[in-house]
Amino acid sequence: xxxxNEEPEPREIEALLPWYAVGTLNRRDANRVERALADDRELxxxxxxxxxxLVETIHLNEALGAPSTRAIERLFAAIxxxxxxxxxxxxxxxLGGRISEFLWSLTPRTLARSAMAAALAILVQxxxxxxxxxxxxxxxxxxxxASVPNEGSYVLVRFAxxxxxxxxxxxxxxxxxxxxxxxxNMGSPLYVIRLSETKLPKEExxxxxxxxxxxxxxxxxxxxxx
Amino acid sequence: xxxxxxxxxGRIANGDRLAMQVLFARYHVRVFRFVVRLxxxxxxxxxxxxxVFFDVWRQAGRFEGRSTVSTWxxxxxxxxxxxxxxxxxxxxxxxxxxxxxxxxxxxxxxALEKKDKSALLRKCLGGxxxxxxxxxxxxxxxxxxxxxxxxxxxxPENTVKTRMFYARKRLAELLKSExxxxxxx
Numbered sequence: 001x002x003x004x005n006e007e008p009e010p011r012e013i014e015a016l017l018p019w020y021a022v023g024t025l026n027r028r029d030a031n032r033v034e035r036a037l038a039d040d041r042e043l044x045x046x047x048x049x050x051x052x053x054l055v056e057t058i059h060l061n062e063a064l065g066a067p068s069t070r071a072i073e074r075l076f077a078a079i080x081x082x083x084x085x086x087x088x089x090x091x092x093x094x095l096g097g098r099i100s101e102f103l104w105s106l107t108p109r110t111l112a113r114s115a116m117a118a119a120l121a122i123l124v125q126x127x128x129x130x131x132x133x134x135x136x137x138x139x140x141x142x143x144x145x146a147s148v149p150n151e152g153s154y155v156l157v158r159f160a161x162x163x164x165x166x167x168x169x170x171x172x173x174x175x176x177x178x179x180x181x182x183x184x185n186m187g188s189p190l191y192v193i194r195l196s197e198t199k200l201p202k203e204e205x206x207x208x209x210x211x212x213x214x215x216x217x218x219x220x221x222x223x224x225x226x
Numbered sequence: 227x228x229x230x231x232x233x234x235x236g237r238i239a240n241g242d243r244l245a246m247q248v249l250f251a252r253y254h255v256r257v258f259r260f261v262v263r264l265x266x267x268x269x270x271x272x273x274x275x276x277x278v279f280f281d282v283w284r285q286a287g288r289f290e291g292r293s294t295v296s297t298w299x300x301x302x303x304x305x306x307x308x309x310x311x312x313x314x315x316x317x318x319x320x321x322x323x324x325x326x327x328x329x330x331x332x333x334x335x336x337a338l339e340k341k342d343k344s345a346l347l348r349k350c351l352g353g354x355x356x357x358x359x360x361x362x363x364x365x366x367x368x369x370x371x372x373x374x375x376x377x378x379x380x381x382p383e384n385t386v387k388t389r390m391f392y393a394r395k396r397l398a399e400l401l402k403s404e405x406x407x408x409x410x411x
Contacts (some may be wrong), residue, residue, distance in 0.1 A: 006352055015387040018394070024371040053397065056347040057366035067258040067272045072250055074276040078281055079243070 017050045048067045075140060151198040154180070155209060156190045158221040175208065192225060231295035233253045239286035250279050253296060256368065257303050263363055264307040264356060270314070281306075293377055300368060301378045304360075343406060350400035358393035365390055 013036045019025045020033040037044050159168060172178065175195065182191030195208055205224050212222050228236070231252070238246035254275055261272035261278075281302050289298060313314060351362065364370045375386045398408050 015391050018365050018390055019372060022366060022369050024374075026367075045409075049398075050394075052344075052347060053351075053394065054366045056344055057351060057362055059344070060348045060351050061259050061263075061363060063366040064259045064262055067268070067275060071254065071258070071276050072247075074273070075246075075250065075279050075283075076243075078280045079246070080278065082284070103316055165298040175278045177312070 004222065014046060017043075017047050018054070021050045021054050028096045151199055152197050153205050154225040155193050155195060155205070155212070156184070156221075156223045156225045157193050157212075157219060158190050160216070160218055160220040163218045167218050171212075171215060175212070190221075229295065232289075234285050234344065235282070235289045235295060238283060239289070246279070246283055249282065249295075253299055254279070256296070257299055259362060260300055260368060261275070261303050261307045263359055264304070265310055271307075272311050274303065274310050277306050278303045293374065296368070297370065297374045297377060297388060300364070300370070304378055346404055346406060347397075350397055350404065353400050354393060357389070358396055361389045362393050362397075363387065370395055 013033055016025060016029055016033055020030060023030075025033065035169060037047060102178055163171075172193070178194045180192050180194045184190040184192070195205065202207075202224075209224060212219050231249065234249045234252075238249065241243060258271055258275050261274045265271050277337065280297060282299070289295075292379045293301075340370055352357070352360065360379065361375060370378065372383050372386050375390075376383045378381045379386070381389070401408055
């Protein structure tokens with residue numbers, strides 16, 4: 001029996017052959033392997049063995065079949081049980097959680113500096129909206145927003161970056177409106193605003209939108225939401 | 227740009243059950259096959275994949291997209307499979323492991339099989355240790371790169387390459403003992 005010291009060490013290119021066969025090497029390494037294969041007959045023979053192993057490994061795995069429906073039944077039973085214990089708010093939302101998630105994604109690797117500045121501005125605005133919601137609802141448990149029922153009239157709003165919490169509070173108060181969802185898009189955050197708990201005529205909604213558009217220091221963009 | 231799987235994960239994070247069903251439909255067979263090769267028991271593997279996707283349901287909001295969704299799933303699956311193996315009683319495990327190790331000695335059927343090199347190769351792949359089988363499956367069947375295997379198994383990238391090399395070397399030895407000389411290593 002060979003001792004560990006007598007084990008052959010893999011040549012660097014030879015060790016890469018399995019990944020080359022599957023196509024999961026980066027371009028640089030793939031080019032190195034290609035060049036070596038063209039010049040080295042022994043390596044080319046090795047590559048044929050690798051291809052045989054690849055084919056048979058796929059056959060072996062495909063022959064393993066699939067799980068029964070018990071697996072998905074068990075999964076959704078567990079999800080149902082958890083939902084019963086701790087329901088998720090799907091249409092309403094946990095703004096604090098979304099901000100945490102967003103903060104989590106702000107890494108130097110994924111965000112250029114310029115984007116960072118824009119993202120921080122969005123965060124500041126999100127924080128402003130949170131404070132508005134706190135003021136409106138006095139929620140002790142966090143910024144849990146109202147759920148979005150089917151009835152009612154809604155608009156999508158992007159607030160102006162310079163709008164303060166007071167501006168937004170006064171603006172919402174003047175229209176008896178409430179923030180019920182958002183930010184819907186972190187790149188350009190949109191909020192769902194409920195204008196009325198009952199369905200208003202389209203003309204009435206259009207009129208309110210036109211009035212809101214005039215508040216350009218507070219509202220950057222507004223559109224009706226069906 | 228987000229992959230479609232990443233979009234699904236985003237929806238799952240928001241409590242979308244349909245997205246959960248789509249993700250399950252897309253990946254459960256591959257995850258099952260990875261797990262069943264580790265735990266060598268279909269019922270246990272089914273339990274493990276339920277746990278894997280339930281973890282996805284609960285942790286989707288924490289997925290950062292640093293790895294692909296399938297790599298993330300396989301890493302969770304591996305952890306769950308190892309935990310499931312630890313939970314099983316030792317004697318049960320020994321019995322199952324013994325049953326799973328294929329008899330490599332000749333019998334009439336094997337002698338016939340020897341004529342089929344492919345079948346013999348599959349037989350020897352089945353005779354590899356769990357560690358070697360795992361790396362071979364991840365590379366050849368699950369199409370994972372060196373970096374992704376390192377992430378799933380939790381070992382350095384160089385170790386991935388040498389483990390794959392020695393898995394192939396062991397395979398060649400098993401084939402040699404069956405009378406198939408590959409001339410390597």
